Amino acid sequence: MVKEQPDNKVYLRIIYLISMLIPLVVAFLIFFPSKLSFAGDWVKALPGVHAAINSLTVLTLGAALIAIKNGNVKLHRTFMFASLFLGILFLLSYVTYHWNVESVRFGDFNHDGEVSDQEALEAGTSRIIYLVILASHILLSILVVPFVLFAFYYALTNQIERHKKMVKYTYPVWMYVSITGVVVYFMIKPFYF
Template sequence: MNIILVLPHIQAVLNITAAGLMTAAYYYIRQENRAVHRACMIAALVVSTLFLAAYLYYHSQVGNVQFAGQGWIRPVYFSILASHIVLAVLIVPLVLTTLGFAIKGKFARHQSLGRWTLPIWLYVSVSGVVVYLFAFHFYPQ
């Protein structure tokens, strides 16, 4: 089996898994269960790191994937893709800074930045799956 052919599907699973873990982490911190919140967020970080490694490897081998959709769907797709790319670049330092505050025990700062980090990270994960669905399932080459 050629790993390149299955990597986009694996990446989508990793993204949706990360989104689920982040959602669970939010639920548990709202329940004041810091231990489970911490475990879910560490798992989300690990899964997202695996995604990033797979993504970089895939695109180093394949390059850019052309979008096959035509007509009105193209600006919709590229709008989602553009916002996804911009926020994906921004989320890396946001996640690392938010994590750093937690590690240092600066929970007020962690919580304050986390209010921005979580929704952006969720958007990046979910929009990544949307881009995948458009490029590989709804409008495949």
């Protein structure tokens, strides 16, 4: 059996740094006044890729839960590392997209980048539902990052009791963020160019 390792302050600082940098970089790219447009038109297909990555994350998270419930730690670890890899892949793709393309707005029927009062009226309550889901998705995706990283850290340092306490809350939030990522994509898909 692997002995529990004490906390390494360097790794903890890295987790805190990553947890702060990710939302700052994403916010900067989304709200940056001009886009770089270095990648070409292919980046416009990335929201569909994001939905696929989120869907795969739901599957790997679900498989990891089943594996650990059945006592298969090795398989659980494999699926969790797959989920983490998908999360990193999503983040890189998401940053690439927002570095190059203006954000699409729900209800922008004429694709001018603005939602007029008439367009908002036409979108109706579906716009409000979309915005509530999107807001919860964004907020929880920011909040879950450090908890996911700490959960991995505790597992890798064999601090299993701390890991279990962390994932009790982290796992359902990560699952919610992944599922709502897919929901948000399909809700806004009609407004893409």
